[in-house]
Amino acid sequence: MSQIDFPDPLTYDYPSWVVIGQYMYPANGVVHFGGRLTADNVMRAYRMGIFPWYTEGIPLPWHCPDERAIIEFDRVKIPRSLAKVRRRTDLRFTIDADFPAVIRECKRAHRPGQHGTWITPDFVRVYTELYHAGTAHSVEAWSADGELVAGLYGIDAGGVFCGESMFYKQPNASKLALLFLIDHLRARGSTWLDAQVMTPHMKALGAIDIDREDFLDKLKSTQQQHLTIF
Numbered sequence: 001m002s003q004i005d006f007p008d009p010l011t012y013d014y015p016s017w018v019v020i021g022q023y024m025y026p027a028n029g030v031v032h033f034g035g036r037l038t039a040d041n042v043m044r045a046y047r048m049g050i051f052p053w054y055t056e057g058i059p060l061p062w063h064c065p066d067e068r069a070i071i072e073f074d075r076v077k078i079p080r081s082l083a084k085v086r087r088r089t090d091l092r093f094t095i096d097a098d099f100p101a102v103i104r105e106c107k108r109a110h111r112p113g114q115h116g117t118w119i120t121p122d123f124v125r126v127y128t129e130l131y132h133a134g135t136a137h138s139v140e141a142w143s144a145d146g147e148l149v150a151g152l153y154g155i156d157a158g159g160v161f162c163g164e165s166m167f168y169k170q171p172n173a174s175k176l177a178l179l180f181l182i183d184h185l186r187a188r189g190s191t192w193l194d195a196q197v198m199t200p201h202m203k204a205l206g207a208i209d210i211d212r213e214d215f216l217d218k219l220k221s222t223q224q225q226h227l228t229i230f
Contacts, residue, residue: 004035009049009064010216020058029066029212034059037122039129046157047223049216051164051196054118068215069198069207073186077206078179085172086179091149092142093180095230099131102138102151106165119165127164130155137161137230139184141177143170150174152181154193159227160219161185162194166201175205188229192218 009031018027027033031050035041037060045051050064078086107119130136131153141150150173152166161181168174185193195202198209210218 002036002038002041004032004041004045004062006045006048006050006062007031010213012064014066023058025058027061029063030061031064032062035062037126039126039133039135042126042130042155043135046155046162049157049212049219051162052123054120054123064212064216065197066212067198067209068212069195069202069209070192070215070218071182071195071202071205071207072192073182074191075206075208076179076182077204079204082172082175086176089176090144091170091173091176092144093177094140094142095181095184096131096137097140098148098151099136099138099153100128101148102140102153102167103127103165105148105151105167105169106153109165109167127153127155134230139177139181141168141170141173141180150177152177156230157194157219158223159190159225159229160192160194160222161190161229163196175201178205185229189225189227190222190229192222194219 012031015027017024045062050062052060052062055061103124127136136155138153139151140148143149149170150168154161154163166174195207198207
């Protein structure tokens, strides 16, 4: 049977370490190891506040971290230099215009301090399947001559956008794509998005960390509003 029976991340007794083969693996914030990466498992996980993150050499970990990075739209910070770039940009932004290209570029993106990528061929296949099902979405930034210069993708977890990855080939382009997405979500009644893990990029735009319990409460409360964000 391919369906994973995920535990409730709010009541799960998180171990500090688990034994996998001959090794000890730090398991803080991991609710499950292994199982098939399928569209159904991924969608159910996101709706529970859980996301998969491939780690080489171990069964697939499914995470619900102790702290979760979110962006609340009324707390968004746009640095003066970025605001100036935004006013003058000739970039064109779209939603779901080329999801396959966005996830492909995110897979290729170099990330300081990381060896390789968690976006395996299985992740590309499953998230592209979710895109065709209307659950995964992308934002694209196009140059004046039609080149894809930045983008991001994520999952609609029942009225909450959960960001997965982003890339850029032009300075500030991915930040502008994210601001475009925020404007889009705000216009549809959304007030926040899930950024999963804090990064300098997210922090610069006003992202904050909240603990697991607050995140799960916020996720459930928003899902109950039955928002249509795409």
